[in-house]
Amino acid sequence: MSESTAKLNADKHVEYIVNLGRAENTLSYHLTEHLRLNGIYWAITSLSLLGRIDALDRSAVIEYVGNCWNSSNGGFSSHPNHDTHILSTLSGIQILITLDAVEEAKIDTSKVVDYILQLRPSNQGFFTGDEWGESDTRFTYCAISTLSLLGALDRLDQVESGTSIKQKIVSWFTQCINFDGGFGNNIGAETHSGQVFTAVAALAIIDRLDIIHTDNLSWWLSERQVQNGGLNGRPQKQEDVCYSWWVLSALSILHRLHWINKDKLISFILSAQDPDCGGIADRPGDVSDVFHTLFGVAGLSMLGYPEIERVDPVYCMPVKTIERLGLKKSYTLL
Amino acid sequence: MDLRNHAVKTAESLDAVTELLKINPEYYTMWNYRRIILLNLFTEIGVDATQEKLSFELMFTLGLLKEFPKVYWIWNHRTWALETLSATFTDEQADGRLWEWNNELKMVDSLLKLDSRNFHAWGYRRQLLTLMNFKEDRNTVSTFPHVLSRDQLLKEKQSTLHFIENNFSNFSAWHQRTKILSQLWALDGGVSIDDLNEEFDLVKQAMYTDPSDQSVWLYHKWLIQQVADENIVDVLQRELESINELYELEPESKWCLESLAHYNKLLHQHTQANELLRRYNEYLTELITIDPDRKNRYLDSLVKL
Ligand SMILES: [Zn+2]
Numbered sequence: 340m341s342e343s344t345a346k347l348n349a350d351k352h353v354e355y356i357v358n359l360g361r362a363e364n365t366l367s368y369h370l371t372e373h374l375r376l377n378g379i380y381w382a383i384t385s386l387s388l389l390g391r392i393d394a395l396d397r398s399a400v401i402e403y404v405g406n407c408w409n410s411s412n413g414g415f416s417s418h419p420n421h422d423t424h425i426l427s428t429l430s431g432i433q434i435l436i437t438l439d440a441v442e443e444a445k446i447d448t449s450k451v452v453d454y455i456l457q458l459r460p461s462n463q464g465f466f467t468g469d470e471w472g473e474s475d476t477r478f479t480y481c482a483i484s485t486l487s488l489l490g491a492l493d494r495l496d497q498v499e500s501g502t503s504i505k506q507k508i509v510s511w512f513t514q515c516i517n518f519d520g521g522f523g524n525n526i527g528a529e530t531h532s533g534q535v536f537t538a539v540a541a542l543a544i545i546d547r548l549d550i551i552h553t554d555n556l557s558w559w560l561s562e563r564q565v566q567n568g569g570l571n572g573r574p575q576k577q578e579d580v581c582y583s584w585w586v587l588s589a590l591s592i593l594h595r596l597h598w599i600n601k602d603k604l605i606s607f608i609l610s611a612q613d614p615d616c617g618g619i620a621d622r623p624g625d626v627s628d629v630f631h632t633l634f635g636v637a638g639l640s641m642l643g644y645p646e647i648e649r650v651d652p653v654y655c656m657p658v659k660t661i662e663r664l665g666l667k668k669s670y671t672l673l
Numbered sequence: 674m675d676l677r678n679h680a681v682k683t684a685e686s687l688d689a690v691t692e693l694l695k696i697n698p699e700y701y702t703m704w705n706y707r708r709i710i711l712l713n714l715f716t717e718i719g720v721d722a723t724q725e726k727l728s729f730e731l732m733f734t735l736g737l738l739k740e741f742p743k744v745y746w747i748w749n750h751r752t753w754a755l756e757t758l759s760a761t762f763t764d765e766q767a768d769g770r771l772w773e774w775n776n777e778l779k780m781v782d783s784l785l786k787l788d789s790r791n792f793h794a795w796g797y798r799r800q801l802l803t804l805m806n807f808k809e810d811r812n813t814v815s816t817f818p819h820v821l822s823r824d825q826l827l828k829e830k831q832s833t834l835h836f837i838e839n840n841f842s843n844f845s846a847w848h849q850r851t852k853i854l855s856q857l858w859a860l861d862g863g864v865s866i867d868d869l870n871e872e873f874d875l876v877k878q879a880m881y882t883d884p885s886d887q888s889v890w891l892y893h894k895w896l897i898q899q900v901a902d903e904n905i906v907d908v909l910q911r912e913l914e915s916i917n918e919l920y921e922l923e924p925e926s927k928w929c930l931e932s933l934a935h936y937n938k939l940l941h942q943h944t945q946a947n948e949l950l951r952r953y954n955e956y957l958t959e960l961i962t963i964d965p966d967r968k969n970r971y972l973d974s975l976v977k978l
Pocket of ligand 1: 579580581582621631
């Protein structure tokens with residue numbers, strides 16, 4: 340395919356996303372309840388970057404998010420009546436902040452902050468996903484991002500047996516660093532682009548990127564680009580549109596976004612669009628989904644594709660939203 | 674869902690949950706509910722019955738993992754079941770516990786045979802090895818690989834070799850090997866040049882098999898980092914020579930060039946010979962032609978002479 344012919348089919352993607360919300364009677368809709376709030380965040384953010392946030396019913400979304408909030412423990416669940424989890428909690432907050440609707444949804448944010456803080460095992464530098472104790476760099480990112488979005492980052496300055504929570508977090512991330520400069524999901528785990536994003540972005544939020552070896556890690560990240568222009572998550576693995584987010588965001592925060600071939604990646608992302616039903620898939624020919632639609636659009640946004648709003652590589656939210664909150668960190672977009 | 678809302682915690686509700694999870698193993702709320710039911714049952718039944726139930730959980734999740742090997746929630750539940758089961762064994766049952774753990778190692782091996790890069794399986798393997806050595810004592814480090822015994826490190830070294838020999842492209846196994854050897858050599862108070870050379874031989878074999886496989890070059894990079902200062906100049910010169918030979922056979926090989934560039938610069942740090950930097954720039958210039966996608970990286974890396 341020639342690079343000049345493929346174009347972003349923005350109207351189709353908006354239509355695709357809006358139709359997802361109308362599929363309430365299908366089986367697959369019910370089978371994805373465990374991801375519903377994340378799904379709405381992916382949808383809202385895609386629409387916002389495409390300049391069409393008005394395409395979803397704002398008050399219906401706010402009401403739904405409100406119904407996912409558990410006022411007794413302070414967390415959000417993926418769907419009303421499901422259990423709370425840190426992944427859905429970050430999504431809930433991201434949606435409400437993008438819609439500037441935290442107050443309208445009548446969420447007591449101090450309870451959300453407490454929910455997050457109690458997910459850290461005492462004396463540890465990581466957060467768990469829920470009370471069952473699974474640990475993963477993703478969850479620590481979720482915790483730090485949520486606290487930052489709610490203006491409660493100073494809670495990490497609290498000292499516990501001699502060191503602050505923030506210092507414990509930095510020390511935990513330091514233990515997760517591998518010889519290739521990257522991060523896995525836990526201490527000892529293999530470097531993975533998705534986990535690299537969570538670590539780099541979390542460290543950016545708490546201003547501790549100094550523990551990262553920038554050139555070493557950026558070298559590894561730029562090697563994720565394969566022959567057809569797409570990016571993979573680990574050495575010798577297949578390319579996938581979502582890595583356009585995980586890899587590019589980290590490169591952007593490390594100011595090395597220009598280390599990959601921008602034009603080839605743009606045409607790879609565009610080739611994964613579904614020309615008939617809209618949406619973007621993990622790779623050309625596959626069925627599209629809202630997750631890959633967001634990460635494809637966000638990738639294009641960082642690469643300076645025309646007529647897409649800028650995405651913030653640290654928070655994966657519109658730049659204008661993060662600027663409104665005064666949380667903008669240093670990064671380079673193309 | 675109705676059962677959960679009414680806080681029903683009976684054995685019958687467990688069966689309903691089992692059926693539901695077979696259809697939708699991503700339903701994390703049901704996994705949570707399942708654990709709540711089980712924990713409640715454990716207070717009513719004896720140790721033997723508890724162990725039996727937990728063994729069933731291991732069997733149940735194994736079946737699901739064969740079908741859905743990348744679902745976090747299944748792995749998460751399996752970890753819980755294993756940890757809970759391990760805690761039920763008394764000191765007299767140490768053999769039973771060991772049998773269970775070794776059985777788990779075999780289970781992970783079988784899943785890694787289906788997908789040797791599955792990071793969930795590798796993560797579970799590391800958790801398992803950690804659990805096998807976990808000590809309640811707060812002062813001992815209980816993270817992988819520091820917690821492993823010398824014997825286990827040797828075994829795991831052998832396992833990673835097995836994976837690598839099956840497929841040189843399995844970077845997950847090379848990665849695991851970096852962790853295992855680092856710890857083994859730390860226990861031994863350092864690494865001998867013979868041990869290092871054994872690794873260099875292994876990696877050389879892999880390089881010649883497929884010079885375009887970056888897993889191998891990444892491991893080589895790690896290996897060079899392990900060489901002590903008093904040997905580094907000799908080793909770098911030897912390795913540069915050997916990579917050069919391969920480069921002559923494979924003049925299009927990006928990874929040969931990339932490594933020649935990198936190691937010439939590294940050698941310069943130790944010898945200060947300016948000729949090496951001139952060569953470094955030459956290799957980078959060649960890389961711009963061979964690997965234009967990363968042109969800007971090479972341009973940024975050029976040094977002023
Ligand atoms: Zn993907």
